Amino acid sequence: MVYVNLCYIVLLTCVPVWCSTRTFKWLANSDRENLSFPNPIFVKEDFSALRCIAVCADTDTCDGVTFSSSTFVCRGHVFYDVSDVGSGVASPNTKIWINADCRRIDYSYVYTLDWCVRVVPMILPYSKSLAESMCQSQQARLVHVNSREKHDELTKKLLPLVSFWISGTKSGGVWTMDDGTPLSTDSDLWNPLPAVPLLSNCMCYFGNLFWPCLCVGISGYICEEV
The missing domain is CATH 3.50.4.10 (Hepatocyte Growth Factor)
Incomplete structure (x- = not known):
């Protein structure tokens, strides 16, 4: 392309x-x-x-x-x-x-979903909140993986051994995206790798699957235009 x-x-x-x-x-x-x-x-x-x-x-x-x-x-x-x-x-x-109808040329356009997305495989920022700010500065947000179609497209773009912050937090034992929509509970979308107990309250993609991760540390992030 x-x-x-x-x-x-x-x-x-x-x-x-x-x-x-x-x-x-x-x-x-x-x-x-x-x-x-x-x-x-x-x-x-x-x-x-x-x-x-x-x-x-x-x-x-x-x-x-x-x-x-x-x-x-x-x-x-x-x-x-x-x-x-x-x-x-x-x-x-x-x-x-x-x-492509994306506001920025560094976003990829997925025609079948009418979706603009950017994957940033960097060691910065150091926190999910900073990643959110980076997306917001581009009139975007951390990606909401609210369909299997989005998941399938992202797995084509991601490096399997790099973690990427996405929209998702744990509250009351339930994982939801930042708009309150529950994350899929389909087992084939979740990485079985153990997370850090008590501290993994943010959501990442790791190994091209959902993975509870730390809210601070070294990670990439994924933005989508809204």
Whole structure:
């Protein structure tokens, strides 16, 4: 996957309208069947791929583009999930970029969940509360793992031997996320490694599974945009 920050393009083109904080994800051929391609909202000829993306970024209704490297034709689209509309068609020479719609370019966009997430595998910060502050400074929060789909996506991104703070605290013997929603009790989502008795009152991912951990120490953290 390739992410494009359009603010860098302006340094090469000197066209102010091209500078945008919207990011775009290149869609692999194997993922095209997940989208339909309705009638384009604009068609531009003799375009480059970067210029095509830039015009889409400056068009509020544009979710993504199809670009033909053989004809240099750019088409802007409002994309739809095929489960709602039906299968779409793109020619073999067509490249597709999807508007990632994350506020920051260091967040990864998960199209199937419409979800922006950032994994920070650092030895800093030294506490969960500082991790929370780091996320909040980015208009985000510590990730709420409130579905198995989120769990599955995170396990693709995490280093198995590094712990990561996530949303979750223990109160009255019950583990809940910071919004009060209980964490899943499914046994296959929990790491059987023993936690530090009495002191492990925060929640981490370790070994790609839930694991009660210390609220201070050396850990990474995971933010999600809200």
